Amino acid sequence: MGFKATLRTILPSCFKAQKTAPKRKSRASKQFSSTRLSLSDLSNSGSPLSISDISSSVIGSNLHIFTLQELKLITHDFAASNYLGEGGFGPVYKGFIHDKIRxxxxxQPVAVKLLDLDGTQGHxxxxxxxxxxxxxxxxxxxxxxxxxxxxxHRLLVYEYMTRGNLENQLFRRYSISLPWLTRIKIAVGAAKGLAFLHGEEKPVIYRDFKASNILLDSDFNAKLSDFGLAKDGPEGDETHVSTRVMxxxxxxxxxxxxxxxxxTLSDVYSFGxxxxxxxxxxxxxxxxRLSKEQRLVEWARPLLKDPQKIDRLIDPRLEGQFSREGAKKAAALAYQCLSHHSKFRPTMSNVVKxxxxxxxxxxxxxxxxVYIVPKEVGKKGQGKEAEDNKKENEGEGMEREKKAKGLPRRHKGYRHKHRLSSSRSRAVYTDTALYRTLKNDLDSPMKWGKGGINRKN
Structure with a gap:
């Protein structure tokens, strides 16, 4: 009954309204308007907040209240073709909102998450x-x-993230490996999300930071999702929050x-x-994997603190296309984040830097x-030179040239490596060139919505 009463107070749309909320603003509403509502506020039975205070500050400012029928239209009655996946909360479907519906x-496209009443998470x-x-x-x-x-029925409607979650992008079989700078961009974005939560005047501990909870848009911008296990952090003289381990x-x-x-340093470990x-x-x-390599942190910890072993640590699918100095710094940072003693871990703001x-x-x-654009052959170069070029392309001219210079003949099946010379035009496509401007794309400022006003306690 206590939980139902709480829901009735905060989310009047869940229940049939019995009375119209009074229009007069109480003194408590002024106090509430300058701070963020937390779950602890809801569990306090002596809270002076009125129905109108909470609904207007939390629900009315940022969120739309949908009917079940509207969400059925948006997802085509939760069609199997729109199914995106499922987590501890429940199944997720893709949908599309247009003017006729709302x-x-x-x-815009959206992701609609349904609470599975028989799942691991609940109200x-x-x-x-x-x-x-x-x-x-x-x-x-x-x-x-x-x-x-x-x-x-309990449903949530989110912005649709084109590339899904990091877990699928990083570990899915038969997919192109994420380039080095894309991985760093994702790490920076996720770190900024955590730093924002920890930097609140009423800090938020995410508690469930993992690859599957990091969503990616079409440009690989990372966004944290699934706040079902999030907790308000310690305030004042408190050093920690005691809670059930989840x-x-x-x-x-x-x-x-x-x-x-x-x-908040518990989140830093998870980030590591x-x-x-x-x-x-x-x-x-x-x-x-072999038993000694099944747990990633245990296997990698000795390698993280030895810069000479960086090649054994880095994903072989990168095929050497990564910054060695960057990898060493990232490994050292991961080692700090994974410290057994929380006091030795960096803050998320320092991680971002x-x-x-x-x-x-x-x-x-x-x-x-590397694609080499061959130099055009002029009219005077036709004849025997053109014929030689043709033979070189077939592999015969190359062998003759080697023999004339006294070089050893290459064995059958050996792939000849061309040296790039200044006399040839060339087009080189590298990870560096593709992502040279990634840093400028990252959104650094922290923005508030209408309901995000701070007040010091």
């Missing part, structure tokens, strides 16, 4: 998502557009697992795990794929 709302996780993302706005947090709450195997900080004590996944191309737990410098490093080798 006048005034920009036409409180759904409520946490509404409370946090209904108020927090930042370029590296996924945007919650609205929600639906009808009877037992999360995903391999990502949780050791002190949190042992004691249940949660701090994801950074390690980006560097190695390995998932945090991989049962298909370190990672941003890696985007400027230009010591990435030229890629193996």
């Amino acid at each position: 006048p005034g709302l920009e036409a 409180m996780e759904w409520l946490a998502e509404v409370i946090f993302l209904g108020q927090l706005r930042h370029p590296h947090l996924v945007k919650l557009i609205g929600y639906c709450c009808e009877d037992e 999360g995903t195997q391999g990502y949780a900080a050791p002190e949190y697992i042992m004691t249940g004590h949660l701090t 795990v994801v950074l390690l996944e980006l560097l190695t191309g390995r998932p945090v737990v991989d049962k298909s 370190t990672l941003e410098t890696l985007l400027d490093m230009d010591d990435i080798p030229v890629g193996p794929f």
Whole structure:
């Protein structure tokens, strides 16, 4: 009954309205308007906040309230062809909002998440998502557009992220490996999202930072999603938050697992795990490998602190196309984030500063794929020279030239390597050239929405 009463207070759309909320603003509303509502506020039975205060500040400012029928139209009745995936919360479907369904709302693709009442998460996780993302706005947090709450139905409507989550992009088989600078760009974006949460006057501990909760748009901008397990951080003289241990195997900080004590530095450890996944191309737990290599952190920790072993650490799918100095700095940063003692871990703001410098490093080798545009042959060069060029293309002229110069003949099947000379035009496509301007694309300022006004406690 207590939880239902809380829902009735915060989300009146979930229930049939019995009375019209009073128009008069109470003194508490002025106090509330200058700070962010937290889950702890809801559990306080003596809270002076009125229905109109909470609904107008949390729900009315940033979120749209959808009906179940509207979301069925948006997703074509949750058609199997629109199915995107499923997590602990429930299944997710792609949809499209247009003016006929919701006048005034920009036409756009969306992702609709349904709460599975028999799943691992429930009403409180759904409520946490509404409370946090209904108020927090930042370029590296996924945007919650609205929600639906009808009877037992609980749904969330997000902006649609074209490239899905990082886990699929990084570990999916038969897909092109993410280039080095793309991985660093993703790490920077995710780090900025965490730094924003930790930097709030009422800090937010994400608690479930992992590759599958990092969504990517078409330009590989990273955004944090799924705030169902997020908690308000310690305030004042408090050093930690005591809570039930929850999360995903391999990502949780050791002190949190042992004691249940949660701090922002617990998120830093989880970030170190994801950074390690980006560097190695390995998932945090991989049962298909040898027993000593199944747990990523245990296998990689000795390699992280030895710069000479960087080649053993970096994802072989990069084929050497990465900044060696950048990789060494990233490995050292991951080692600090994964410290067993939380006091030795860096803050997320310092993590952002370190990672941003890696985007400027230009010591990435030229890629193996080089296309050489041959020099045009003039009229005087036709005849015997043209015939020789033809034979060279077939491999015969090259052998004759080698023999004339006394060079050893190459064995059958040996691929000849051309030396690029200044006399030939060439077009080289490298990771560096493609991503030289990535740093400028990153959104550094932290922006607030209407509901994101701070007040010092």
